[in-house]
Amino acid sequence: MxxxxxxxxxxxxxxxxxxxxxxxxxxxxxxxxxxxxxxxxxxxxxxxxxxxxxxxxxxxxxxLLEAPVDDVTPSADGTWTAVREALRAPSSGAVQEAPTVGGVRDALAAAEPLFAGDRLRQLSVVLPSLIRDADSVADLDDEGRALRTRVMQLTGWLLTQTRQFDAADEALGRALDGAPDTSRAAVTVSTRCWLLLRTGRIDEAGRLAERWASEIEPRMSRASKGELSAWGWLLLRASAAAVRDNRPDDADDAMRLAHSAAVAMGCEAAPGGDFLQAFGPLTVVLKRAENAMVTDRPDLVLSMAAKVRPSEMRPTSNNRNRHLLDVANAQVAMRRYGEAVDVLEDIRHAAPEWLANQRYAQDVLRRIVTHRRTLTPEMRALADAVGLPL
The missing domain is CATH 1.10.260.40 (lambda repressor-like DNA-binding domains)
Incomplete structure (x- = not known):
């Protein structure tokens, strides 16, 4: 910058x-x-x-912004070095036993719950081999190509989550190149929009989301859940970009369309069992709350949060945890510091590895700490969990 x-x-x-x-x-x-x-x-x-x-x-x-903002530095502890190396050089040379399509299929099926459950340490160990094996079988047949595309899609999502942004961009590019159809490509594009938002490229994110949403807009009367989910998520990304760019009317328009997609879905669902495509009325509520927090409406965030039943959200859902960070931030804004700590504790117990990668959590906890002369044991544990310097 x-x-x-x-x-x-x-x-x-x-x-x-x-x-x-x-x-x-x-x-x-x-x-x-x-x-x-x-x-x-x-x-x-x-x-x-x-x-x-x-x-x-x-x-x-x-x-004001024409380049990436803070929070774009790769992890300094080497956690994701092997994953990054596997992306740069997928082939590790001669192997005693070449991977098979069936073997990669089974390995990917075993790894997907790790992605959905935020099991980051385990993924840092198994993912390099999975990337290399998927690359090895990609030229064997259509299923091999589809497996590599899915591995790249998940890798790009994970690396965005953990702030390995350059490597995430590379993985998502490969996933998009291999996407079998427009609807499934849109899932990767949605993740790329998220990556752009996280790196401060909000104008680029908004334009990309709007263009793809326009291209894949389904006929509501006969749209599949996969089509509705892909369209709805792109609209949510467009809304997120607009609200961060101080364009509230555009943000509201995109959110209204996303709501119509959610209504057509009928309920919260993950088409094909893919957690990346989980979408529905609840997702839209969580993203409305996120927009409200961006526009400094903590009262509105807490009002919407009160209408969300915890049983409706998976304990380790990223959308759920991101929403809870908004709730904690809103509690701090309302000077309800004890309630904010309780919310952060909830996240720490449900998804400790996810929480450790959230700079947002650091920001919220820092605001709590500045209003305390002494820290409770819970606050100290949270500070360690999010890596807050004390």
Whole structure:
């Protein structure tokens, strides 16, 4: 990003006739951060912070951001090194026994619950071999190609989850190249939109989601659940991009269409048993709450959360856990720190490996800690779980 964000921020602020302190007061962003950005001492900023500044200045977030934001550094502990190497060099040379299509099929079936259950440590061990074996059988027949495509799709999703963004982009590109049809390709595109959102490329994410949603829009009277899910998720990505770009009307329009897809689904469902395609009325409610948190409506987040029954959400569902982070953040905004800690504890017990990869969780817990003179044992355990420096 370099100093460009600071230059753009300074230019827009001056055109609005605002001082740094006035911008800080109205946006809730510290004047010291604004000063560091404008002076080039700080070259990155969280997407949420950029949006606060953009809303206060009355411009799209993308007018300040034209490159990736914070949270794009690969894991420094080497957890995903072998996976990244397998993507770069799928063939490991001569092997005593070549993999078979049936063997890869069985290995993938055994691995899919690990993806769905956020079993990240186990995946870091088994995934490199699965990638190489899937690549080896891809040229044998159509099933082999389909297996490699699915492995790449899941790998791209996982690496996006764990902030290995360059490797995720490579895996998703391979998955898209091998997709057997447009509907299933759209599932990969949805993940790529998520990747773009996580790296601050919100304009690109929005345009990609909108284009694909337009291309695959189904005829509602006879659409399959797979088609409705793919379309609905692309609309949710388009809405997420629009709300982060300070375009609330566009965000609402996309969300209304996603709701119509959910109504047509009739219930929460995962077409073909694929957890990546899980979609329905509940998913739309969770994403409406996410948009409300982005627009600083913690009261609305908690109101919507109160209508969601815990029994409707799988304990290790990523959508469920992401929603609970929004709930915890809303509780902090309402100064209900004890309730926020309880929510974070819920996530820690249900999905500890997932929580460890969420910078959002760090941000929420940091806000709690700053309001405490001493930390409870639960708070200390949470700080360790999310890697919060103390």
């Amino acid at each position: 370099g100093a460009d964000i600071g230059r753009r921020l300074c230019e827009v602020r001056k055109r609005r006739g605002m001082t740094q302190r006035e911008l800080a007061t109205e946006s809730g962003v510290s004047v010291s951060l604004i000063r560091k950005l404008e002076q080039g001492e700080r070259a990155t900023v969280r997407l949420e912070t950029a949006r606060r500044l953009a809303v206060t200045l009355g411009v799209p977030t993308t007018s």
